[in-house]
Amino acid sequence: MKPVAFFCRTFLSFTAGCLLFLMAGSAIASEAPETLPPGAISTLHYLLDLARTEDGAACDAQRIAPLMAFLLSPKPDGALYRADDSFDAPSAYNEFTVHSGVQRITDYILDADIPSFFFWPSSLRLSRWTRVEGGDQQFARLKSASTDWNSTFILKGTEHITITPDQHTGAYYSYDVDRMVILGPYQKGKVLINIYRQQKPSAVGRKGWVLGKDDEWNYLYTRDKGLNVKGLGWADTYMYDSFGITVYYQADPGSPAVTCGTVSWVKAGWAGINMVKSKHIHRGLVRVAHAFTAVMEDPRLPEPAQLAETFSKSKNLPTPTLRAYARDYLSGLEQRIASSEILLKKIGGTFDSHALLEQMTRDELYAVLALDYFKKILGHNPVMSSHPF
Numbered sequence: 001m002k003p004v005a006f007f008c009r010t011f012l013s014f015t016a017g018c019l020l021f022l023m024a025g026s027a028i029a030s031e032a033p034e035t036l037p038p039g040a041i042s043t044l045h046y047l048l049d050l051a052r053t054e055d056g057a058a059c060d061a062q063r064i065a066p067l068m069a070f071l072l073s074p075k076p077d078g079a080l081y082r083a084d085d086s087f088d089a090p091s092a093y094n095e096f097t098v099h100s101g102v103q104r105i106t107d108y109i110l111d112a113d114i115p116s117f118f119f120w121p122s123s124l125r126l127s128r129w130t131r132v133e134g135g136d137q138q139f140a141r142l143k144s145a146s147t148d149w150n151s152t153f154i155l156k157g158t159e160h161i162t163i164t165p166d167q168h169t170g171a172y173y174s175y176d177v178d179r180m181v182i183l184g185p186y187q188k189g190k191v192l193i194n195i196y197r198q199q200k201p202s203a204v205g206r207k208g209w210v211l212g213k214d215d216e217w218n219y220l221y222t223r224d225k226g227l228n229v230k231g232l233g234w235a236d237t238y239m240y241d242s243f244g245i246t247v248y249y250q251a252d253p254g255s256p257a258v259t260c261g262t263v264s265w266v267k268a269g270w271a272g273i274n275m276v277k278s279k280h281i282h283r284g285l286v287r288v289a290h291a292f293t294a295v296m297e298d299p300r301l302p303e304p305a306q307l308a309e310t311f312s313k314s315k316n317l318p319t320p321t322l323r324a325y326a327r328d329y330l331s332g333l334e335q336r337i338a339s340s341e342i343l344l345k346k347i348g349g350t351f352d353s354h355a356l357l358e359q360m361t362r363d364e365l366y367a368v369l370a371l372d373y374f375k376k377i378l379g380h381n382p383v384m385s386s387h388p389f
Contacts, residue, residue, distance in 0.1 A: 033080035033278055036093060036263070039066025041084050044263055047245055051156070051180040051195040059154065059182050064193075068186060071095070071247055071261040082278045089241055089267035090278045094285035100296050101256040102190045102248055106146040106183070107304035108296070110155075112139050113312040114304065115370050121217040122291040123284075125162040125172065126367040132157040145183055149253055152184035158199075162364075164219050165208030170228030172221060173239045173268075175202035186249065194246035198239070205237035207350075211336070211343055214287070215294070217375060218383070220333065222350060223359050239268040260289070300378050311370065314389050322365040325388050327357055329368060332383040 035041075046063045081093035098105070109119055117124040132138055133156045145153035162174040180195040204225050211218035226233045244264040250257065262285050269275035295301060302310075330353040337343045337351060360368075373387040374380075 033082040033092065033282070036081050036083055037066065037070055040070040043067035044083060044245055045086070047180075047182075047193065047195050048197060048243055051178055051197055059152075059184070061184075061186070064186070064191075067247065067261075068191070068249065071249060071259060072251075080278075080282060083263050083265065087241060087243055087265050087267065089243075089265040089274065090276055090281060091263060091265040092278045092281035092285060093261065093263050094282060094289060095259070095261045096289040096293060098248075098258045098260060098293050098296050099256060100258055102183075102192050102250040102258060103146040104256070104304070105248060105258065105296065106143055106192065108307070110139055110142055110181070111304060111308050112136055113308040113315070115311065115367065115374075117367060117371065118307075118374050119292055119295050120288055121164075121295070121371060121374070122214050123164050123288050125164050125219070125221070126363055127159055127161040128363060130158050130160050130176070142181065142183060146190070149190055150185050152182075154183075155181040165210055165221070167210050167214055168229075169232075169237075170207050170209055171205035171226075171237055172208045173202040173205050175199070175239060177242075187251070189249055189251040189253070191250075192248040194244070194248075196242075196244045198242040201241070202239040205239075207233075209347060209350075211333070211347075212340075215291070217371065217380060218333070218336075220347070220351065220356075221364070222356065224350075235270045237268065237270045239266070240272075240274070241265070241267045262289070295378070298378055302377065310389055314366075314370075317366075317388055319362050319365070321388055322362065322369060323357065323360075325369050325384070325386075326360065326365045327353070328386075329372060329384055330357055336383065 036044075043063055043066050046060075047067075050059060075095070083091040083093065085091075108114060109116055112129075116127050129136075138155050138157075142153050142155050145151040157179055158176060159179050160174070160176050163172055165172045176199045178197045178199060182191075182193045182195070184191060205227070207222045207224040207226055207228055209220040209228065211220055225236055227235050227237060229235075242265060244262065246260065246262045249259045251259070264281050264285060266276050266281050266284075267274045334351055334353050337347050369384075369387055370389070372382045372384055373389050376382040376385075376387070
């Protein structure tokens with residue numbers, strides 16, 4: 001069998017960028033996107049069905065070929081594509097290249113000790129595997145398989161994720177997904193395929209803020225329901241459904257270049273009405289790809305083993321310790337807001353560091369501190385100079 005590898009966590013991030021254009025305009029060209037070839041769409045549905053089958057399901061390489069053929073085919077500059085109208089949801093496709101290798105990507109993204117949101121910091125707040133078929137040792141087996149260009153491996157499980165606030169509406173969402181990763185050979189190269197299916201509608205959307213530019217990775221999360229949109233702050237919004245597949249293909253073992261293709265369906269809005277369009281999804285996919293590429297290609301990014309060692313030591317930090325550091329983080333964030341006329345006008349009196357701190361779960365405390373430390377490593381103007389890592 002020659003399967004395509006599935007990169008799960010990326011797709012989670014897609015929705016982070018996709019959904020969240022409920023009331024936003026788009027910089028994407030207005031022309032209608034073309035529909036993917038029928039063979040590629042057939043492959044997408046095959047993979048989505050495979051992700052929800054019972055344990056032990058195998059992947060048929062012949063069923064993968066049409067999608068791979070489209071991924072590797074030349075395309076006109078600026079061409080836009082979408083999938084079909086399945087799931088009663090709009091869809092979009094995006095393609096990009098990362099100057100890295102499949103093994104290196106796997107070593108970073110699918111290491112249980114490295115927070116996955118490091119690689120999609122503008123779209124993923126936090127993620128946590130809640131179930132892994134075969135146990136956590138499957139991650140080590142998958143990483144081992146990534147070093148063998150003839151080896152095949154499948155990882156399945158469930159993950160709980162929370163995405164970052166939308167730049168326009170401020171809404172952020174939490175939900176559970178079924179995930180499947182397929183890693184294996186394809187032609188002379190190595191492929192990683194990411195398949196994800198949202199289990200049920202998300203928790204109600206809550207208000208958050210993007211503090212500054214999106215690529216600065218500064219976000220504020222409240223427990224208030226609704227949107228930061230004048231006249232619509234009352235709206236209870238949800239991500240009703242989302243499906244996605246990402247393919248990462250390295251054609252040459254000796255050339256660290258990975259061609260990536262992503263397809264996403266998203267249905268979100270309020271009162272049961274979908275407010276998402278294909279152009280919104282495409283813009284979200286571009287947002288995700290930009291952050292992922294920027295991190296993976298950053299020369300300051302530590303080696304996977306170094307990151308894993310750093311964060312494996314911090315897994316069992318006492319919650320009071322995390323809370324104490326988070327108190328300093330929120331204090332620093334408050335000072336930044338107070339010193340910025342734009343942010344002060346934007347946030348107003350909604351910043352209550354004490355209330356925010358008391359509402360944060362352990363996962364949220366850890367995530368905000370870990371991301372700020374990661375920003376320090378990459379020179380992204382962290383809020384704090386000292387971290388518990």
